[in-house]
Amino acid sequence: xxxxxxxxxxxxxxxxxxxxxxxxxxxxxxxxxxxxxxxxxxxxxxxxxxxxxxxxxxxxxxxxxxxxxxxxxxxxxxxxxxxxxxxxxxxxxxxxxxxxxxxxxxxxxxxxxxxxxxxxxxxxxxxxxxxxxxxxxxxxxxxxxxxxxxxxxxxxxxxxxxxxxxxxxxxxxxxxxxxxxxxxxxxxxxxxxxxxxxxxxxxxxxxxxxxxxxxxxxxxxxxxxxxxxxxxxxxxxxxxxxxxxxxxxxxxxxxxxxxxxxxxxxxxxxxxxxxxxxxxxxxxxxxxxxxxxxxxxxxxxxxxxxxxxxxxxxxxxxxxxxxxx
Amino acid sequence: xxxxxxxxxxxxxxxxxxxxxxxxxxxxxxxxxxxxxxxxxxxxxxxxxxxxxxxxxxxxxxxxxxxxxxxxxxxxxxxxxxxxxxxxxxxxxxxxxxxxxxxxxxxxxxxxxxxxxxxxxxxxxxxxxxxxxxxxxxxxxxxxxxxxxxxxxxxxxxxxxxxxxxxxxxxxxxxxxxxxxxxxxxxxxxxxxxxxxxxxxxxxxxxxxxxxxxxxxxxxxxxxxxxxxxxxxxxxxxxxxxxxxxxxxxxxxxxxxxxxxxxxxxxxxxxxxxxxxxxxxxxxxxxxxxxxxxxxxxxxxxxxxxxxxxxxxxxxxxxxxxxxx
Numbered sequence: 001x002x003x004x005x006x007x008x009x010x011x012x013x014x015x016x017x018x019x020x021x022x023x024x025x026x027x028x029x030x031x032x033x034x035x036x037x038x039x040x041x042x043x044x045x046x047x048x049x050x051x052x053x054x055x056x057x058x059x060x061x062x063x064x065x066x067x068x069x070x071x072x073x074x075x076x077x078x079x080x081x082x083x084x085x086x087x088x089x090x091x092x093x094x095x096x097x098x099x100x101x102x103x104x105x106x107x108x109x110x111x112x113x114x115x116x117x118x119x120x121x122x123x124x125x126x127x128x129x130x131x132x133x134x135x136x137x138x139x140x141x142x143x144x145x146x147x148x149x150x151x152x153x154x155x156x157x158x159x160x161x162x163x164x165x166x167x168x169x170x171x172x173x174x175x176x177x178x179x180x181x182x183x184x185x186x187x188x189x190x191x192x193x194x195x196x197x198x199x200x201x202x203x204x205x206x207x208x209x210x211x212x213x214x215x216x217x218x219x220x221x222x223x224x225x226x227x228x229x230x231x232x233x234x235x236x237x238x239x240x241x242x243x244x245x246x247x248x249x250x251x252x253x254x255x256x257x258x259x260x261x262x263x264x265x266x267x268x269x270x271x272x273x274x275x276x277x278x279x280x281x282x283x284x285x286x287x288x289x290x291x292x293x294x295x296x297x298x299x300x301x302x303x304x305x306x307x308x309x310x311x312x313x314x315x316x317x318x319x320x321x322x323x324x325x
Numbered sequence: 326x327x328x329x330x331x332x333x334x335x336x337x338x339x340x341x342x343x344x345x346x347x348x349x350x351x352x353x354x355x356x357x358x359x360x361x362x363x364x365x366x367x368x369x370x371x372x373x374x375x376x377x378x379x380x381x382x383x384x385x386x387x388x389x390x391x392x393x394x395x396x397x398x399x400x401x402x403x404x405x406x407x408x409x410x411x412x413x414x415x416x417x418x419x420x421x422x423x424x425x426x427x428x429x430x431x432x433x434x435x436x437x438x439x440x441x442x443x444x445x446x447x448x449x450x451x452x453x454x455x456x457x458x459x460x461x462x463x464x465x466x467x468x469x470x471x472x473x474x475x476x477x478x479x480x481x482x483x484x485x486x487x488x489x490x491x492x493x494x495x496x497x498x499x500x501x502x503x504x505x506x507x508x509x510x511x512x513x514x515x516x517x518x519x520x521x522x523x524x525x526x527x528x529x530x531x532x533x534x535x536x537x538x539x540x541x542x543x544x545x546x547x548x549x550x551x552x553x554x555x556x557x558x559x560x561x562x563x564x565x566x567x568x569x570x571x572x573x574x575x576x577x578x579x580x581x582x583x584x585x586x587x588x589x590x591x592x593x594x595x596x597x598x599x600x601x602x603x604x605x606x607x608x609x610x611x612x613x614x615x616x617x618x619x620x621x622x623x624x625x626x627x628x629x630x631x632x633x634x635x636x637x638x639x640x641x642x643x644x645x646x647x648x649x650x
Contacts, residue, residue, distance in 0.1 A: 153478035153566035155516055155555065173498060189560050190602045191480055193614055193628045198596045202577075202616045226618065226626050228566040230480065233558050235514050241478035241553040243568075252527070271523045277515045289518055291527045293551065301551050303518045 004032035005325065008085065010059060011072035012036035012047060015163045016095055019314040020070050021049045027318055030325075035066065064088045068324065070317050071095060086122035091324055093124050093317050097209055100125040100216075107216050110319040111264040112139040117323055124320055129312025130154055130206070130229070130238050131213035136285040136311065137304045138244070140262035141255060142218050146247035148298075149224045152210065155232045155239040156195060157276060158187060160308050166235060187233050195229040204229060237276025238312060240304040249297040252290045259287055264311070274305040282307055283315045329357035330650065333410065335384060336397035337361035337372060340488045341420055344639040345395050346374045352643055355650075360391065389413045393649065395642050396420060411447035416649055418449045418642050422534055425450040425541075432541050435644040436589040437464040442648055449645055454637025455479055455531070455554070455563050456538035461610040461636065462629045463569070465587035466580055467543050471572035473623075474549045477535070480557045480564040481520060482601060483512060485633050491560060512558050520554040529554060562601025563637060565629040574622040577615045584612055589636070599630040607632055608640045 007029070011017045017038070024031070036047055037059040046053045059077075064084040069092040071082055078096035086092050099105045106116035107125045112135050117124060127135070138147065158165045165182045172178045172188035185192045196205025203211075206229040215221050259267035266284045268274065273288030289303040306312055332354070336342045342363070349356070361372055362384040371378045384402075389409040394417040396407055403421035411417050424430045431441035432450045437460050442449065452460070463472065483490045490507045497503045497513035510517045521530025528536075531554040540546050584592035591609045593599060598613030614628040631637055 151476045151568045153553075155480070155557070185600050186602060189558065190600050191557060191559060191564060192600045193564075193566065193598050194596075202596050202614070204596075224618070224620050226568050226616075226624070228478075228614070228626060228628065230564075230566065232480070232516060233514065234516060239516065239518075239555075241518065241555065241566075243476045243551050271519075271527050271529075273518055275510050275515050275517045277511060289527070289553070291551075293549070295549050299551070301553060303553065 004030045005067040006033040006035075007031050008035045008037060008066035008069045008090070009072075010037045010069055010081070011074075011077070012056060013038040013042045013045070014072050015159060016072040016309060016313045018047070019309045020072060020317060021047065023310065023314045023318045025050055027322065029318065029321065064090070066090045068321055069093065070321065072313075082123065091120065091122055091124070093126055093320050095126040095313055095317055097128065099123055100127065100209075101212055107213060108320050109135045109217055109316060110323050111136050111262070112217055113219070114323050117320070124324075126313065126317045126320065127213050127217060128206070128209040129160055129308040130156060130240065131210045131217065132312050132316050133238055133285050133306035133308070134210070134214060134240055134242070134304060135217045136262070136264050136306070137259070137287045137302065138214070138242070139218060140258040140265070141244065141246070141250070141300070142220065144254070144258045145250045147218070147220060147223055147244055148247050149245040150214070150226070151243040152225065152227045153241045154227070154229045155234070155241075156206075156229060157232065157234040157237050157308055159236045160195070160238065169233060169235070183231065187231060189233060191230055191232045193228055193230045195231055234276045236280045236307060236309060237305055238308040239276060241301070242304060243299065243301045245296070245299045247298070250292065250300045252292050252300070255290055255300055255302075273303045276305060279305045279307050281310070283310050285311055329355045330392040331358040331360075331390075332356050333360045333362060333391035333394045333415070334397075335362045335394055335406070336402070337381060338363040338367045338370070339397050340484060341397040341634060341638045343372070344634045345397060345642060346372065348635065348639045348643045350375055352647065354643065354646065389415070391415045393646055394418065395646065397638075407448065416445065416447055416449070418451055418645050420451040420638055420642055422453065424448055425452065426537055432538060433645050434460045434542055434641060435648050436461050436587070437542055438544070439648050442645070449649075451638065451642045451645065452538050452542060453531070453534040454485055454633040455481060455565065456535045456542065457637050457641050458563055458610050458631035458633070459535070459539060459565055459567070459629060460542045461587070461589050461631070462584070462612045462627065463539070463567070464543060465583040465590070466569065466571070466575070466625070467545065469579070469583045470575045472543070472545060472548055472569055473572050474570040475539070475551070476568040477550065477552045478566045479552070479554045480559070480566075481531075481554060482557065482559040482562050482633055484561045485520070485563065494558060494560070508556065512556060514558060516555055516557045518553055518555045520556055559601045561605045561632060561634060562630055563633040564601060566626070567629060568624065568626045570621070570624045572623070575617065575625045577617050577625070580615055580625055580627075598628045601630060604630045604632050606635070608635050610636055
């Protein structure tokens with residue numbers, strides 16, 4: 001029997017926070033004491049977890065004591081509040097991007113680089129949803145064939161921008177004159193190649209995150225990565241069209257051999273593939289449509305889909321917690 | 326004043342056929358006699374064109390005489406009936422894929438390879454919608470910098486599969502239990518990397534078309550092309566995420582210089598981009614989000630969108646007709 005822990009879920013009322021609670025229950029994490037924190041507006045409200053109704057506390061009021069913390073705070077709040085928990089002795093697993101690229105913070109996808117957890121200093125970063133999903137499919141191929149170039153185009157669902165974005169999609173579906181507030185353009189029956197604002201390099205925030213985080217997770221700091229991130233009118237599930245070029249020749253059969261034995265992955269054969277609807281609610285990452293190229297024996301293209309709220313966020317965070325326990 | 330022509334529109338009742346009529350009107354093609362042909366079920370029905378109500382004739386009944394024919398028939402019917410028009414002296418512009426790759430049939434995007442029209446033998450092929458849209462953006466870059474590798478991921482709208490597919494999307498939006506008939510999976514709030522059936526190489530029909538047709542239109546038979554075609558829940562407008570590698574170094578500024586002077590193209594600067602909703606009803610192709618790569622001075626990525634019913638089908642066909650007149 002595992003030792004029971006005290007756990008704080010911070011940012012518990014958002015889409016990712018609520019999903020964390022469902023995943024903690026499903027995976028039967030042995031919790032002795034659960035505290036839920038959110039912004040002052042949610043103080044006193046209650047959420048169901050592990051068969052109990054738990055009162056939500058105002059984060060600013062503390063106390064900042066727990067064995068472990070799962071955080072779904074946004075960057076500015078993560079920066080402000082999470083060190084308080086860590087300094088009081090907790091191990092914090094943070095879903096914001098604030099700490100991810102810091103040299104002394106492990107950025108972990110347990111199937112890929114669980115060993116990085118050994119060096120944590122009280123704070124572990126949970127990766128960007130798309131980077132986490134991509135890494136589960138790419139790590140086994142990278143290990144066997146050495147990735148050299150990656151060209152990625154994404155198809156990212158609306159839930160990646162939270163509950164308000166999902167409501168915006170519904171409103172636009174039923175009311176063509178609805179003015180978007182969360183997104184820069186209408187998303188119903190539309191799509192756009194922008195997730196976040198643009199940097200000087202011409203990349204949007206999401207593209208830069210995916211590139212930098214994939215390099216860190218795969219321990220491949222020199223890997224050439226071109227990413228185009230696109231928001232699509234899908235509720236849940238991020239899909240990726242990936243073209244990879246490797247140092248070594250790679251065949252479809254050779255790639256399947258690696259993918260079939262890889263953890264957390266369902267490798268679909270014979271041009272089968274997953275759709276976002278199929279992956280919704282699943283913890284695994286799905287690959288399919290593997291294709292090789294007679295003109296370039298070192299290239300492979302594939303289709304990858306995962307649930308952005310689960311493997312892309314809550315499941316991965318809880319898997320990190322499981323490894324730590 | 327141009328000579329007035331007799332024109333037959335074949336397959337006039339479908340989404341592309343009806344769009345052809347609207348484009349013929351808008352571009353004021355000088356028509357003396359217009360005949361509309363479709364399947365026996367449509368015989369006797371009428372369509373509005375050029376301010377008149379025109380009766381639809383059963384294609385099998387002929388007559389197969391016209392100066393010019395615009396066809397929106399599917400492959401098997403194009404193969405069967407279009408040679409009858411051509412053999413009777415008409416010049417046929419065909420939107421099906423049946424004749425596109427035949428050596429003696431020009432495959433024409435007027436902005437790119439209008440000169441290929443000189444060698445026509447009574448039949449001109451109108452390209453695949455996505456290939457046509459891509460070629461308008463890629464041809465000016467290819468001419469200046471010599472394309473070597475192309476990696477394309479598409480975001481293709483439901484109207485590419487016709488009127489029934491649009492109805493299927495609407496039905497699925499309002500009724501979650503609706504069973505798809507046109508598509509292999511639900512398309513509402515979903516997407517899938519398959520357009521057409523799969524060949525032995527593992528490509529779906531649309532991917533093979535885009536690769537082969539782009540090579541023919543760009544006169545680049547050896548060009549390496551990897552395409553992944555994805556159907557998305559958008560009504561009208563095909564988008565493409567393109568990564569190109571060139572023989573010569575290419576900068577964003579150098580690319581814009583070519584794109585700004587290219588016909589039929591609107592090149593959006595400063596990380597601006599078009600969405601399918603913005604392009605609906607527009608004849609032009611839109612490019613944006615040009616990005617270069619410090620690690621590879623010969624690479625460029627860009628975002629391309631066009632109206633698949635217009636530049637991807639009807640507008641391109643009518644532009645071919647204009648060149649022939």
